[in-house]
Amino acid sequence: MKKVHKPVLVSGLVALGVLGLGACGGGDGDAQAASTSAVSDSPGATTTTGSNLPTDSATASDTAAATPKQGSTDSPGMGSDCTTDRLRAGLEATGQEMNSKYFDLTLTNISDGSCALKGYPGLSLTDQNGDRIGKPATRTQSGAAENVVLKAGEAAHAVVRTPDKGVTDGKCWPQPARIKVFPPNNTASLSADPAGLQVCGNSFTVGPFTAHAN
Template identity: 40%
Template sequence: MAQRTDTTTPRPRRSRPWPLCALVLGALAVMTACGADTADQSAPPGASGASDSGDAAASSVTRSAAHTGRTVPPASHPASSGSASRPVTHSASASVSSSATAAHTTGSRPGARRVCSTEQLRLSLGRKDVGAGNVYMPLVLTNKSTGTCTLTGFPGVSLLDSAGSAIGDPATRRGASRSAVSLAPGASASAMLHTLNEGTSDTPCRRAPARIRAYPPDSFSSMTVPAGSFRVCGGVFEVESVHSGKGA
């Protein structure tokens, strides 16, 4: 009997794709998670980092203030705001000081005296008096203004030649200072000049002056008047303090 040969071809097994799909889905999940991490890391540093730094700085300032016991000024108030008010204070002080100086100069303060200026005065010479080897001549100051002013103390007096140069030393003071003289408009005060008559002393006379220059008391401006016959002799040239009237 002939033996039958089995020629049937075996069927191949069908592949199952499910495990591969699971691997692909897992890989996609991992990539999504990594993308989220990358997005978080690429966030602008100013969003969270700046806030953390500001909070740390504020905490540091607060701890320092608590440690030292000092009050921390608000950041919105600049440190220069305090100094901005100081110039106003200095300006006010300067204004008060200027007002006080002006009041002292013009005599507008209560009880202050108004000093006669050279613009208010007229300078002249009185009558010369010669006796017992002495020569006296009053230097007269007349108030030509419309207001009352005062003179107190000694005038400064010197002799000038025709070129305006001084002849010898200025007059020295003689006697004590008198009380203040109040000059109403048109009133006069005088200061007596004193020297020696020629020949009274072995000291020769100075050369004859052309003019007499005088600085009224408390004044830095001078006035001049023709010297006339006045001449300094014997090494004596003196001036007394001002007193009321035109003198001798």
């Protein structure tokens, strides 16, 4: 009897081992599939994954200008990074001084909660067809960017400057139809009225965002 049951016992153990290996293999596969889904479906994945960044050279240069010199910091009470869909762009002429024209570029928080901006915007001018005019604005490099926390309805401000037409012998870019703005650390843009802005002398600069207009 022992010789008859001994092979049966071994076969049962082998069968259990095969079933156990099959169960482990299936569990690993399910975990891997869930992990892949979590990565691909996570909010903001398209703005942080290198392969999903814009490949157009014009857009790439604009978004490069929008990347802050120091990364935005999330901390309790400071607000998460402002994403493009939570903002509205605007431009307003603020006057003329020392042969230069100044404009106030604003990004207003139109969401219900707080968010934060830190760094420089990517800024360029476009014609009626949406094609870019000239080059994107360069940074003023006037100092370290501050972390600007915006409550609902509040705006951050950046100074835009270009020489007056009269001191450049009329050497100016074509009058733009719109301005194109990339918030810091974002690859999606906003559009706004140019408010009479016309770049002259091939000089077009923008400062970092601050909590108050300068």
